[in-house]
Structure formats: C-alpha cells, structure tokens
Amino acid sequence: MTILLSFLLLLGYSNQSVNELNITVENIKDPKGQLIVAIFNSKENYLKKPFESQTIAVKHNNTSIKFKDLPQGQYSVSIIYDENNNGELDKNFFGIPTEGFGFSKKSMGTFGPPSYDDTKIELDGDVSITISLKYF
Numbered sequence: 001m002t003i004l005l006s007f008l009l010l011l012g013y014s015n016q017s018v019n020e021l022n023i024t025v026e027n028i029k030d031p032k033g034q035l036i037v038a039i040f041n042s043k044e045n046y047l048k049k050p051f052e053s054q055t056i057a058v059k060h061n062n063t064s065i066k067f068k069d070l071p072q073g074q075y076s077v078s079i080i081y082d083e084n085n086n087g088e089l090d091k092n093f094f095g096i097p098t099e100g101f102g103f104s105k106k107s108m109g110t111f112g113p114p115s116y117d118d119t120k121i122e123l124d125g126d127v128s129i130t131i132s133l134k135y136f
Helices: 002-014
Strands: 018-025 034-038 052-057 063-069 075-081 102-103 121-123 127-132
Touching: 002 075, 018 034, 018 075, 034 063, 052 063, 102 121, 102 127, 121 127
Parallel strands: 018 127
Antiparallel strands: 018 063, 034 052, 034 075, 075 102, 075 121
C-alpha cells in the first residue's frame, strides 16, 4: 500500500501543467535586425528581469515565436524591434523610442510603458496572442 501511495504521489508531481505561449508579431516595417521578446511573470521583475526571453532574426513583416513548457500563471510580454542589432530600444533626445515595440494585450502607457497589470495574460493551457508593433 505504501509503495502504491508513493507511486501515485510521484505521478501527481510529474504531471504539473506545462503550457505553450504562441506569439504572432505583426507590423514589422522593414524585415531586418532582430526582435527581442521577453516574458515576465511578476510585477517586481516586469521590464527588469525576464522570466524567459528569445532573440529572433527578422526576415518577414510578420513572425511567430513560441515559448514552451511554461508553468501555469500570469505573464506579460514585451517586444523590442531592434533594427540595428544593438540589443536595446533606441530613443531620441526626448526619450521617445525610434524603433518599434509592443506589449501583450495591445497595451500602451500614457507616458512610458504600460503597467504589468495592464499587460498580463493568464496562461492556463496553450495560449496564442498577437502583438502589433507600434512606432512613433
């Protein structure tokens, strides 16, 4: 009986829900450079320390990215269209971005990026979202 109970407990722990986040990025104005895609799983780490990230070479005006084996929870997605491959979002003298960017839930901040709460999505199973890049 003890062996059976132990086996069943092990099965329960190994069966934790893993999910996939599929992101379609639209409105890439000129297929060059790279996309820096970051996902955040907490308000404290939002736009500071990604839970996971990917850098993808841009070859088309639309592209798809997959994050696999994510635990169930809330996530926020941030994308930078790094046209010149310098690894950051370039800004002009006034701090206005000169490269494309986007966030989950099509959120935009008034003065600066939107909040974590405005961009978070619930991941409970496989989820697909579309982010259209914004430019100033």
